[in-house]
Amino acid sequence: MTSIDDFWAVIPAGGSGTRLWPLSRRSSPKFLHDLTGTGQSLLRATWERLVPLVEDRVLVVTGAAHEDAVRGQLPMLRRDDVVAEPLPRDSMPAIGLAAAILERRDPGAILGAFHADHVISDLDAFRAAVAEAIAVARTGDLVTIGIEPTHPATGFGYIKLGDRLDVPGAPSAHRVDVFVEKPDAATAESYVRSGEYRWNAGMFVVGATTLLELLAETHPELAANLRIIASDPRRLHDLWPSLSKIAIDHAVAEPAAAAGRVAVVPASFGWNDIGDFSSLAEVLDQAHGTPTLRVITGVDDVVSIDSSGLVAADSGRAVAIVGLDDVIVIDTADALLVTTKERAQDVKKVVDELQQRGRSDLT
Amino acid sequence: MTSIDDFWAVIPAGGSGTRLWPLSRRSSPKFLHDLTGTGQSLLRATWERLVPLVEDRVLVVTGAAHEDAVRGQLPMLRRDDVVAEPLPRDSMPAIGLAAAILERRDPGAILGAFHADHVISDLDAFRAAVAEAIAVARTGDLVTIGIEPTHPATGFGYIKLGDRLDVPGAPSAHRVDVFVEKPDAATAESYVRSGEYRWNAGMFVVGATTLLELLAETHPELAANLRIIASDPRRLHDLWPSLSKIAIDHAVAEPAAAAGRVAVVPASFGWNDIGDFSSLAEVLDQAHGTPTLRVITGVDDVVSIDSSGLVAADSGRAVAIVGLDDVIVIDTADALLVTTKERAQDVKKVVDELQQRGRSDLT
Numbered sequence: 001m002t003s004i005d006d007f008w009a010v011i012p013a014g015g016s017g018t019r020l021w022p023l024s025r026r027s028s029p030k031f032l033h034d035l036t037g038t039g040q041s042l043l044r045a046t047w048e049r050l051v052p053l054v055e056d057r058v059l060v061v062t063g064a065a066h067e068d069a070v071r072g073q074l075p076m077l078r079r080d081d082v083v084a085e086p087l088p089r090d091s092m093p094a095i096g097l098a099a100a101i102l103e104r105r106d107p108g109a110i111l112g113a114f115h116a117d118h119v120i121s122d123l124d125a126f127r128a129a130v131a132e133a134i135a136v137a138r139t140g141d142l143v144t145i146g147i148e149p150t151h152p153a154t155g156f157g158y159i160k161l162g163d164r165l166d167v168p169g170a171p172s173a174h175r176v177d178v179f180v181e182k183p184d185a186a187t188a189e190s191y192v193r194s195g196e197y198r199w200n201a202g203m204f205v206v207g208a209t210t211l212l213e214l215l216a217e218t219h220p221e222l223a224a225n226l227r228i229i230a231s232d233p234r235r236l237h238d239l240w241p242s243l244s245k246i247a248i249d250h251a252v253a254e255p256a257a258a259a260g261r262v263a264v265v266p267a268s269f270g271w272n273d274i275g276d277f278s279s280l281a282e283v284l285d286q287a288h289g290t291p292t293l294r295v296i297t298g299v300d301d302v303v304s305i306d307s308s309g310l311v312a313a314d315s316g317r318a319v320a321i322v323g324l325d326d327v328i329v330i331d332t333a334d335a336l337l338v339t340t341k342e343r344a345q346d347v348k349k350v351v352d353e354l355q356q357r358g359r360s361d362l363t
Numbered sequence: 364m365t366s367i368d369d370f371w372a373v374i375p376a377g378g379s380g381t382r383l384w385p386l387s388r389r390s391s392p393k394f395l396h397d398l399t400g401t402g403q404s405l406l407r408a409t410w411e412r413l414v415p416l417v418e419d420r421v422l423v424v425t426g427a428a429h430e431d432a433v434r435g436q437l438p439m440l441r442r443d444d445v446v447a448e449p450l451p452r453d454s455m456p457a458i459g460l461a462a463a464i465l466e467r468r469d470p471g472a473i474l475g476a477f478h479a480d481h482v483i484s485d486l487d488a489f490r491a492a493v494a495e496a497i498a499v500a501r502t503g504d505l506v507t508i509g510i511e512p513t514h515p516a517t518g519f520g521y522i523k524l525g526d527r528l529d530v531p532g533a534p535s536a537h538r539v540d541v542f543v544e545k546p547d548a549a550t551a552e553s554y555v556r557s558g559e560y561r562w563n564a565g566m567f568v569v570g571a572t573t574l575l576e577l578l579a580e581t582h583p584e585l586a587a588n589l590r591i592i593a594s595d596p597r598r599l600h601d602l603w604p605s606l607s608k609i610a611i612d613h614a615v616a617e618p619a620a621a622a623g624r625v626a627v628v629p630a631s632f633g634w635n636d637i638g639d640f641s642s643l644a645e646v647l648d649q650a651h652g653t654p655t656l657r658v659i660t661g662v663d664d665v666v667s668i669d670s671s672g673l674v675a676a677d678s679g680r681a682v683a684i685v686g687l688d689d690v691i692v693i694d695t696a697d698a699l700l701v702t703t704k705e706r707a708q709d710v711k712k713v714v715d716e717l718q719q720r721g722r723s724d725l726t
Contacts, residue, residue, distance in 0.1 A: 012399060017478070020681075022683075026460065038510075086423070107704050148478075172420070190466075268720075303713050303717060304714045305706075305709055305712045305713060305716070306706070315680075317678075317697050317698055318697065318698040318699065318717065318722065318725050319698075319699045320384075320385075320663060320698065320699065320700045320701070320702075320710075320713040320716075320717075321699070321701045321702070322701070322702035322703075322706050322709050322710055322712070322713060323703055323706030323709060324687075324701060324702065324703060325704055325706065326705075327701065329699075329701055331699055333680075334680050334681065335681040335682075335683065336681065336682045336683065336692075336694055336699065337683045337684075338682075338690065338692055338701055339684070339686055340683045340685075342667075342686065343669070343686030343687075344582035344686050345366055346668055346669075346686060347682075347683075349668045349685070350668060350683040350685060353668070353683075354666060354681065354683075359681065362681050
């Protein structure tokens with residue numbers, strides 16, 4: 001596959017999350033970490049995955065606090081390829097500003113927005129899906145990539161497939177019937193059984209101008225302000241704080257789907273958003289086989305007696321685990337987490353509690 | 364209860380054990396620690412428990428490596444009240460040397476040997492049992508205190524009661540029929556059901572000379588060498604390494620029981636040898652009621668979400684536990700243990716493994 005001249009990658013590198021605490025912190029969110037032991041951070045792996053499609057046409061949108069770390073991990077990016085948000089404003093302002101910048105650089109630009117902290121295992125399948133999405137985006141639709149569910153997950157939104165489209169170069173594409181929120185277990189089960197639903201992985205491919213026009217239909221002031229900032233970057237600091245904090249799904253994708261203007265390319269390429277330590281364990285097990293106890297870091301410091309699960313021994317201390325199955329032990333210099341795969345989602349409660357206690361130094 | 368002029372307390376303070384790792388180490392065994400949160404180490408609590416019976420008639424026998432720590436915790440002891448073993452030689456040489464020293468100080472001395480690392484909750488009942496044991500010891504018997512079992516433990520030896528004795532001042536005393544080794548679960552169950560068995564807590568009350576005479580019957584050279592050392596402490600370093608490494612149970616108590624010369628005072632005063640973290644949890648729960656999660660140290664550093672068990676946060680780091688029941692988390696400056704109450708006995712395997720890896724700095 002060769003690169004596509006008017007296709008640009010937009011990488012929103014934000015969203016600290018709290019369910020990978022204490023590895024991931026506000027000061028050092030998960031996209032900066034090599035969680036999967038590949039030797040690359042998730043951000044760097046995202047860039048590597050996209051570069052065959054876009055060569056040097058990459059924009060990373062990140063928080064001002066992480067700009068230096070992003071530039072450090074991606075030293076090939078030019079000055080203008082990293083956009084630093086003064087404050088977090090969710091995905092719509094981030095991707096919308098990228099679109100406004102890109103339509104000035106290249107009036108026909110198609111952008112593909114891909115989060116900096118997802119893991120994808122089959123790169124050929126990923127790039128083939130993106131190529132189909134680009135073909136559909138050229139027809140003026142907003143296009144998403146819908147991941148074939150491998151289990152009835154309750155942690156993701158779902159996309160309901162509509163009619164098959166007839167776009168040359170996009171044989172798999174369908175109209176999107178509707179985006180649905182994270183379902184309960186029974187609903188998720190019925191979605192997966194029906195075969196008509198795909199996971200919403202937050203991947204969007206769309207003409208830069210198309211995206212801003214769709215946004216202007218629902219949030220005209222936001223679209224206008226993003227274009228003002230793109231035309232005069234000195235306005236970033238005064239305008240940004242006033243922008244609505246809203247996700248691209250709510251601002252654009254859902255209303256556009258209701259108007260019949262969203263397409264989906266169904267795909268299955270081994271996708272994981274590493275939402276928590278249980279997801280991380282799953283990714284690692286798929287890549288390397290299921291061991292008794294998976295050690296992310298510090299393997300020489302770990303003693304395991306009859307235990308299974310996931311361990312990070314990041315503090316240099318000895319970590320001994322005796323007789324626990326599916327346990328998660330994350331040992332860092334200033335904080336220790338002990339939980340189970342089953343309860344991995346509740347790690348966010350620890351972060352809430354620490355913040356309530358005034359221990360934001362630890363979060 | 365007033366003190367008894369010819370009664371001496373002997374406190375063997377040895378036996379590092381490995382099942383309370385990483386709190387207890389060879390360099391700092393459990394008797395030096397305030398494991399139960401009373402503000403006193405187990406050694407100090409043992410001394411406090413005995414002092415009403417013996418005033419200043421106390422001998423502590425400990426390893427040379429721990430002599431300074433013992434003197435630091437018991438500053439009232441005189442120079443000659445602490446005996447430092449050059450090498451660990453198990454309980455018979457330790458208690459036997461104490462007996463040899465005491466018979467020189469006080470030819471009619473009765474000694475009571477009580478481990479430095481046990482917990483007793485009902486002190487009046489304890490002292491009453493000791494008084495009975497002293498009365499029987501004056502008749503020339505070796506006397507043990509037999510703890511009424513509260514459950515069919517498989518971690519202790521048992522004492523089978525023989526006929527009731529008729530000794531003034533010792534209405535509860537029985538002859539010992541036989542000492543039995545740690546039983547399997549079914550045997551333990553039958554012992555407890557029968558009502559004829561007591562736990563062997565390793566508490567012995569006996570005339571100093573009687574003990575050495577009993578020892579001389581089975582191990583004459585050992586008895587002779589102990590008396591040589593007592594008469595000339597300068598011989599300690601050359602003779603000690605050659606002494607047999609043997610427990611008082613095997614060297615004296617079992618053979619003497621077979622000869623009908625051992626008595627037992629049955630008692631129930633809330634005894635626990637804190638053999639592992641599960642025992643420690645039990646002691647703490649009995650003293651303070653069962654909490655959701657018991658925190659031994661560092662309560663301000665612990666965040667518990669839906670968890671129960673035992674935690675020590677000894678490193679100053681935050682310790683977060685999410686969704687684990689009956690978990691044990693022991694966090695120290697250089698080592699972390701995560702296990703369960705059920706598997707607490709297997710902590711010794713961690714210590715074995717660390718030693719095999721050459722990490723004796725951690726054990």
